[in-house]
Structure formats: structure tokens, C-alpha cells
Amino acid sequence: MATLNDVAKRANVSKMTVSRAINHPEQVRPELRDSILHVMAELNYQPNAAARALVSRRTRVVKLTIFEDMDTTEPYYMMLLAGIANELNQHQYALQLATRNSYEVGECDGYILTGIRQKNYAWVEQLKQPVVFFGRNQQGYDYVDTNNYQAIQDSSAYAIQSGYTNLVFVGIAVDEPFEQDRERGFRDFITANQVSGQLVQLANHCHVATDYVRQHWADFPSNTAFICASDRLGIGIEDGIILQGKRVPEDYGVIGFDGVLLNQIASKRLTTMKQPLEAMGRAAVRLLLANIANPGSPATPHDQEKIIINSRLSIAESTR
Amino acid sequence: MATLNDVAKRANVSKMTVSRAINHPEQVRPELRDSILHVMAELNYQPNAAARALVSRRTRVVKLTIFEDMDTTEPYYMMLLAGIANELNQHQYALQLATRNSYEVGECDGYILTGIRQKNYAWVEQLKQPVVFFGRNQQGYDYVDTNNYQAIQDSSAYAIQSGYTNLVFVGIAVDEPFEQDRERGFRDFITANQVSGQLVQLANHCHVATDYVRQHWADFPSNTAFICASDRLGIGIEDGIILQGKRVPEDYGVIGFDGVLLNQIASKRLTTMKQPLEAMGRAAVRLLLANIANPGSPATPHDQEKIIINSRLSIAESTR
DNA sequence: AATACTTATGCAATCGCTTGCAATAATGTT
DNA sequence: AACATTATTGCAAGCGATTGCATAAGTATT
Structure with missing residues (x-):
């Protein structure tokens, strides 16, 4: 696996310039940047997520925790998943799936919580990270809900x-x-x-x-x-x-x-x-990413932000 | 967030001893180990996954890639998810969910692939990591399937x-x-x-x-x-x-x-x-983890391992 | 043409942990 | 009791990236 250093040598620049070419492209001379990108492609370079996370303290991972038992085949969550996964992908974030009793391996930048019940709030409080809920809550956490x-x-x-x-x-x-x-x-x-x-x-x-x-x-x-x-x-x-x-x-x-x-x-x-579960999923992601980008909004109650997306009646054959 | 060093100082040992107390408990004197574990609990120490992954080259993350469109509410996958998520948790692995066109962020130790079609195999081949499929394939990859x-x-x-x-x-x-x-x-x-x-x-x-x-x-x-x-x-x-x-x-x-x-x-x-989707999900995880633990089985064809779990007829009211 | 600014690039340190080897202590052997 | 083993612990280096500051080059100002 090629590293930043490999690319740097091959492109006759320092690691830093390569790093900038990736993360702050505007800071590096266009022609140089192009040649660096070219070398990157040549070497099939992929930044090492672990190294990145270690120093930047950003994992680019969001955890979706489903509190209900996952044994039940609940298509509800599958629709949510679709919205969440797609929106995260657009923002170059990865989705990590967890159930309440998951081993707490793998850090993340924030949580989307669903299927939560009153008894679970204690667990939520000890999370010192941005959190977005599915469904109204009186604890002051941001949430996405339907009307x-x-x-x-x-x-x-x-x-x-x-x-x-x-x-x-x-x-x-x-x-x-x-x-x-x-x-x-x-x-x-x-x-x-x-x-x-x-x-x-x-x-x-x-x-x-x-x-x-x-x-x-x-x-x-x-x-x-x-x-x-x-x-x-x-x-x-x-x-x-x-x-x-x-x-x-x-x-x-x-x-x-x-x-x-x-x-x-x-x-x-x-x-x-x-x-509109897909849309609600996407909204939850956007809200969470905003909270991550804009710190000062940990998992503790603050100015609660709410996003309500309306449900619509789908008329079929069980009513006249 | 407490680090290994914090624990070491507090416990009057070197980082290494703490690290061993976690990863190779048998190598450290029982009483000392207990006191270290005690300090860890006291400081609410959680190993930093990124640092760990960086040096050990193990992320403890498995990626489930669903090739079919996720827009469709397919309960099939939800059942699979249940089995996979639960089994991974038992092995202290995290599950990362991806669709085929996901941004390739976040490395992992191996892949479980489902909903795959012929046209996707090119993508699979360039993966140089352990892979397990859902469903028979003639490309030589390990798989779990039903009969x-x-x-x-x-x-x-x-x-x-x-x-x-x-x-x-x-x-x-x-x-x-x-x-x-x-x-x-x-x-x-x-x-x-x-x-x-x-x-x-x-x-x-x-x-x-x-x-x-x-x-x-x-x-x-x-x-x-x-x-x-x-x-x-x-x-x-x-x-x-x-x-x-x-x-x-x-x-x-x-x-x-x-x-x-x-x-x-x-x-x-x-x-x-x-x-038996739940069981098939669990089996896929076990097979994949075995491949991860036992290298020499990258995403390239090798001795293909197959796990077949039988479906059973569930008799109800649409037959006499 | 000399000074002050930008703009581009590089250097060194560091994130938190694990690997390999060295050192010490404890135990066993004759 | 002197030596060989084995069980414990520590040291130093380094994984691959990013941060902050320093330096070099380029442009504008008077």
C-alpha cells in the first residue's frame, strides 16, 4: 500500500504538499497539484484512515444505533438505512451499524439513535458526542420526526x-x-x-x-x-x-x-x-454532520433543534 | 480521554505492561494485571481504535456491501443484518455498511458481499482483502448459501x-x-x-x-x-x-x-x-473472521470454502 | 529598488498504540 | 551454589497522517 511519503518522493515534493493537495487543494499551485494527483492515481494511493483519524480526531464514521431488537424484520429501519447510508456517502462518511449491546469498538464522530426507549437515556448521556434522534424527545436532544x-x-x-x-x-x-x-x-x-x-x-x-x-x-x-x-x-x-x-x-x-x-x-x-423515511434519514444525517462540524453541541441538552417532515396520506383501497 | 500513558503512570508501570494487560493478559502477573484493570476502569479508559489500527494493521471492522439498490425495502437484508451484526458483536468487531457506490472511506479487515451481480466482479477483484459472498459463485470466492x-x-x-x-x-x-x-x-x-x-x-x-x-x-x-x-x-x-x-x-x-x-x-x-438467514449471516461472519485470522486467503480465488445451510419448508395455508 | 505583503512549500513534532529486542527478576537444574 | 531457563517488565522505534511554525519564492507598494 502506497503511503503519503511514497507519493511525495515520486512527485519530488514533501509529504506536506501532497497532504495539502488532498485536503486543501487551493493552497497548492495548480500544475503541481495536478502532477501530484497524477502520481497518486499512478500509485493507487489511498489515505490511511487510521493515521488520519489518529491525528485529526475525526473518524469520518457515524454510528447508527438501533435500540429495538434486530431479530424482528422491521422494514421501517431498512428504509431509514437507505436514506442515512446514501446521505452519508455523499458527504464521504461511513456508516457503522450497532445495536444497543454492541461491543463499543470503533470510535465515531457522532450518533444517530432510533428505536430508543426511556430506559436508554442513561446510556445516551454518557456519550460525549453529537447525537441526533429519530423521534421527539424531551431530554433536549436534536431530533428528526414526522408530524x-x-x-x-x-x-x-x-x-x-x-x-x-x-x-x-x-x-x-x-x-x-x-x-x-x-x-x-x-x-x-x-x-x-x-x-x-x-x-x-x-x-x-x-x-x-x-x-x-x-x-x-x-x-x-x-x-x-x-x-x-x-x-x-x-x-x-x-x-x-x-x-x-x-x-x-x-x-x-x-x-x-x-x-x-x-x-x-x-x-x-x-x-x-x-x-417519508428516506428523507427523514437524510435530514438526520445533515443535522448530525452540522453538529459535528459545529462543536459546542455535545450529547448534552442544549438549544434543541427539531426537523419535522410531514407524512402524507397515501390513499388506496381500504377506504372509500 | 484517558490514554495508555495515563493509565501507566497511575498504575506505576510502563505503557507496555498496560498494553499487555489488555492484549496478552497471560503475560502479566495476575495481581499486577488486576490493579491495572482497576485503574483502567477508574479512568474509564478506552483504547483508541485509530492508534491501534494504525500500528497493528487491524481495524476490527467488517464491511457489508449490498449491491442491490437500497431504496427497495428488502426485509431479506434486514434479517441478514441481524445475524451479521450479532455475530460480529460477539467477536468484538464493528459492522460497517456500504453500498456499491459508497465512497471508499474507512478501511476494514474484510468484506461480506451480497446482492452481487456478474458485472460487479471486476470491482471485487481489485479488493485485496478477505471476502465472503452470500450466494454461490464460480469465481472461487468463499461463500455461504442455502441449498x-x-x-x-x-x-x-x-x-x-x-x-x-x-x-x-x-x-x-x-x-x-x-x-x-x-x-x-x-x-x-x-x-x-x-x-x-x-x-x-x-x-x-x-x-x-x-x-x-x-x-x-x-x-x-x-x-x-x-x-x-x-x-x-x-x-x-x-x-x-x-x-x-x-x-x-x-x-x-x-x-x-x-x-x-x-x-x-x-x-x-x-x-x-x-x-435460515440469521444463521447464514452468522456463518458468513465466522468464515470471514477465520479468513482474516488466517492470512494467505486474499480476495483472489483459492481453495473455495462453501457453507451451505439448508432451507426448510414452512407449511401454512396456501397448500393443503 | 527597497520594503512589505501574499502565496507556496518544507520541517519537526505528535497523535496513541504495538512490535522487536533488551534487561531484569524468579525459578529450576545439577 | 553456580549456571541455565523461564517469566515479567521496560525501552526505543515507528505506523501514516496532520498540526503549527518557519522559510522561500512571488507580487504589490511606495
């Missing part, structure tokens, strides 16, 4: 406009900001618009939703729309309705959340509140 | 045993080893068992499969079983059949491949040939 509150209001409004007369919000049984925001959105909506409605929390699995429909069928008059907090729940609810011999969307409506399963199961055309 | 040939034979045999009398293999329209193996398995099966059957290749999307069923419906006598090369295709085929007013599994059977969508869509109980 959960408004999104559920939009879904609800759409259901009412479509002629459904009773709403059921099917939430996820976790005590996290995103869920709180959605529930608040729903409650405020039915109050403000004097709509008949109820709210329930379930574990986030299809069959749980399906079971729920069966067990509580008496509660759901015809013309009810189910506003769900995930596509999984939406699909489960839809199946439950069909098992009762009713039609979707004629008799009952279903609206999901996330918009992540739909692409795969084309025939399951669920109307859903689609999160 | 595609036998798996399709098993699926086919199961369909016949279940009383279906005509088979259709619905393959993916790519010219890659995994597809070749599956098609060969199918052809050999119908030949050897004198079963009536046909073979088709489609783009790997639900709706393509659904359309295919509609357009070629005349070709499918009742009691046909579709052996599909992916769950997506399987789900699409199933929908196509139902749209024709026929019943699954009574009139027609459908068997998928991968076993990766099922967990999410509980109601879509597709019989499928389930790939």
Missing part, C-alpha cells in the same frame, strides 16, 4: 370526509412520544369535531389486531373507520373485518401508518399515512 | 405429495447462480418424476405475478401448484388465483421462497421455503 399529531388528525379528517361516522384509533401499546402525539391528535380531533370515537392500544402485531376485532366486534357499528398506528395493525384489522364477513372499504374503513409494507404486498392496498 | 437446488426439489415433492398434479415454477428473471440452481432443481424434479410442469421467469414483484396469472390463466388446470422463487411472487400468484374466483389451497397451491414476509403479515399464511 405525528397532525398526521393522525389528517387521517381522521379524511375518514370522516369519506363518510365514515365512527372512528377507532388503534394505537401501539408503548409509552413513547410518537404514540402520545398520535393519541393526542386523535383525541383532539374527535373532541373538536364532535365525532364519535374510541381509542385502544395493542401490541404491534397483525394477529393481535385481528383478534381484537373479533373479540370486540360488538363495539364497531357499520361505517366505522379504524385509524391505526402502524401498517401491521392496519392489515390485521382489515383481516379481522373480512373474517366477520364484512367488506372493506364499503362497510368499514382502515387507515394504516408508516407506508412501509405496502410496496411489497401490492394486493394489500392499504390506505396509509406514509412516513 | 437452492434441493430446496426447490423439496417444495416440488411436497406439492406432489399434497395431491397437486401440475407444477409451475415461477422464477425470478435474473441470470444468477441462485436462480439457476433453483431452475435446475425444478427441471430435474419434473424429469425424474415424470411430473407435468412448466417454468416461467418474472420480475420479482407481486403485481407482475398477479398479472401473469390473469394473462395465462388458460395454462393452469385446476390442481396446479405454483413453486415460486420468492414470497413476493408467491403472494402475487395467490392473489391472482383468488381474483380468478378460485380457492387456495383447495383448487390451487402456492409455495413461496425466503420466509421473510410471513412474520409480518400473519394473515397471509403462505407456505414457503424458509431460508
